[in-house]
Amino acid sequence: MDKILQVMSERPLMFGMYYVPTYFTLRTPRFHVKILEESLANRFLAIQSPRGSAKSTILSFLRVLHGICFKKFRFIVIVQNTQAKSQGTLDGIKKEFLDNPKITSSFGIVMPRSAAHDTVFRHPDGFETRVLCFGQEQMGTIRGERFGAYRPDLIIIDDLEDDELVKNPDRRMNLKFLYDDALIPAGDYSKLCVFAIGTLLHHDSLIARLVSSDEYKEYRKLFFMALYRDENGNEASLWPDKWTVADLKKMRDEKPSTFAKEMQGNPTSGYMRRFDKVDFRYWKHENNGYVCYDEENKVVARGSFKECRGAIGCDLAWEEKRQSDDSVIMPGFLTPDNMLLIDDYICEKGMRPNQLEEILFNMEKRMKELTGDIVPIGFEKAKLEKVARWFLRQACKRRNYYLNLRNIPWATDKVERIITRLQPRYKMHVVFHKRGMGKLEQQLVQFPEGVHDDLPDAEQMVSYMLTFPKGKKKAVVEDSAFDKLRNFAIASKFPRHPDFAYGQKKYRSPVEAIINPLE
Numbered sequence: 001m002d003k004i005l006q007v008m009s010e011r012p013l014m015f016g017m018y019y020v021p022t023y024f025t026l027r028t029p030r031f032h033v034k035i036l037e038e039s040l041a042n043r044f045l046a047i048q049s050p051r052g053s054a055k056s057t058i059l060s061f062l063r064v065l066h067g068i069c070f071k072k073f074r075f076i077v078i079v080q081n082t083q084a085k086s087q088g089t090l091d092g093i094k095k096e097f098l099d100n101p102k103i104t105s106s107f108g109i110v111m112p113r114s115a116a117h118d119t120v121f122r123h124p125d126g127f128e129t130r131v132l133c134f135g136q137e138q139m140g141t142i143r144g145e146r147f148g149a150y151r152p153d154l155i156i157i158d159d160l161e162d163d164e165l166v167k168n169p170d171r172r173m174n175l176k177f178l179y180d181d182a183l184i185p186a187g188d189y190s191k192l193c194v195f196a197i198g199t200l201l202h203h204d205s206l207i208a209r210l211v212s213s214d215e216y217k218e219y220r221k222l223f224f225m226a227l228y229r230d231e232n233g234n235e236a237s238l239w240p241d242k243w244t245v246a247d248l249k250k251m252r253d254e255k256p257s258t259f260a261k262e263m264q265g266n267p268t269s270g271y272m273r274r275f276d277k278v279d280f281r282y283w284k285h286e287n288n289g290y291v292c293y294d295e296e297n298k299v300v301a302r303g304s305f306k307e308c309r310g311a312i313g314c315d316l317a318w319e320e321k322r323q324s325d326d327s328v329i330m331p332g333f334l335t336p337d338n339m340l341l342i343d344d345y346i347c348e349k350g351m352r353p354n355q356l357e358e359i360l361f362n363m364e365k366r367m368k369e370l371t372g373d374i375v376p377i378g379f380e381k382a383k384l385e386k387v388a389r390w391f392l393r394q395a396c397k398r399r400n401y402y403l404n405l406r407n408i409p410w411a412t413d414k415v416e417r418i419i420t421r422l423q424p425r426y427k428m429h430v431v432f433h434k435r436g437m438g439k440l441e442q443q444l445v446q447f448p449e450g451v452h453d454d455l456p457d458a459e460q461m462v463s464y465m466l467t468f469p470k471g472k473k474k475a476v477v478e479d480s481a482f483d484k485l486r487n488f489a490i491a492s493k494f495p496r497h498p499d500f501a502y503g504q505k506k507y508r509s510p511v512e513a514i515i516n517p518l519e
Contacts, residue, residue, distance in 0.1 A: 026241045059156055094119060160196075161175070161205050275426055290305065314388070329356070340463060379405065381410060408461050
């Protein structure tokens with residue numbers, strides 16, 4: 001038995017199947033094995049997994065139970081959405097040490113302290129492990145927690161967020177602050193293991209940041225979807241014994257938004273998505289003109305910028321922090337056929353007034369030269385924009401060159417403005433991007449659940465200012481020879497000679513000479 005236990009010490013799944021078989025009634029899917037393998041190989045692990053995928057059973061229950069039995073950790077912290085949930089997880093672990101004869105006979109572990117949220121497990125040789133439970137609202141209180149000489153060496157984050165929390169940007173930011181500044185620093189970093197698992201409910205949620213490629217780069221990241229495509233391109237189920245492909249497709253058809261968010265980790269799919277990649281079209285500059293392409297890369301429009309109107313939308317933010325919004329300066333053209341062409345935009349953090357001045361004056365001059373027309377520059381009626389307009393007015397006087405600055409009214413909230421002004425145009429395929437505008441397209445696809453919406457906000461300003469295109473010049477069409485003779489015959493039959501009065505009598509003017517209408 002000692003040899004078997006030695007093998008089990010490195011194989012949590014084998015341990016679980018033998019000691020707690022009631023938790024493993026279905027055939028174990030490959031992704032469960034992957035999660036356990038990665039938790040053994042990495043100190044920092046972040047996982048997006050579908051709702052109902054037994055992720056809590058694998059990490060919060062089995063991994064902790066295994067760690068206690070084999071003396072892997074001294075001080076374990078379990079953090080879930082509420083303290084009641086984390087206490088429920090701890091209750092399940094304690095129950096095994098009280099009622100499971102296999103575990104009691106093999107390990108002889110007792111609980112000298114057994115509070116609802118704080119329990120100590122002691123081996124016969126005196127080795128102790130403390131397990132402490134928190135809800136997300138109690139995360140700030142973990143500072144300074146110790147177990148004798150030990151600080152936390154394993155932190156389990158399990159479904160920390162819910163739908164209500166992720167709706168509020170302040171609560172999302174506060175949760176990230178507590179995670180970074182209270183929870184993680186509470187551990188012994190030289191030995192600390194952090195396993196975070198959850199379902200991605202918002203693109204700005206904590207689990208979304210943990211599994212992203214841009215942040216928390218020390219973490220090993222795993223992203224699981226309930227329905228995925230295998231190496232042959234066929235749709236496959238993440239856990240075939242629990243969800244068949246047919247079951248998942250039915251769920252997708254009946255509740256596409258719920259399925260996308262809770263089973264696929266994509267909160268802006270289905271009916272929640274306002275802008276779709278299939279509606280994106282592209283254009284390019286060519287010989288001082290534009291060329292527009294359809295989805296098959298065929299030319300659908302071509303023309304000169306002289307026939308277009310131009311405008312520039314500005315959405316400003318002067319903060320330089322990573323989580324802050326970007327400053328966006330976005331130019332656009334409206335063709336005579338009412339096609340909106342989004343030109344190369346500026347998108348960066350911490351833009352200062354002197355930078356804004358240089359960019360706007362250069363951009364406006366270029367667009368005015370291309371269109372031969374006034375180029376309005378739009379700002380929202382916010383305090384920062386008022387300050388920016390004041391600086392620009394001073395710059396206009398100094399340069400003796402005047403910009404056409406306009407206020408964009410706030411008739412509705414930002415989300416509604418973006419949807420009402422942009423969505424119909426995208427659906428009608430009359431908005432064209434340049435190739436390489438991935439940041440704009442990402443924000444559109446993730447809208448309104450995305451982290452940022454600065455680019456779509458600037459774009460809706462451009463759309464608002466470019467409502468009406470330049471009028472097309474009507475081509476002069478000469479009458480054919482037949483029409484000329486016909487009109488001449490009508491005019492000859494019913495001559496129109498102006499009358500004039502002199503005293504009491506009326507006289508007709510002399511008859512004009514007949515001229516050949518075909519000459």
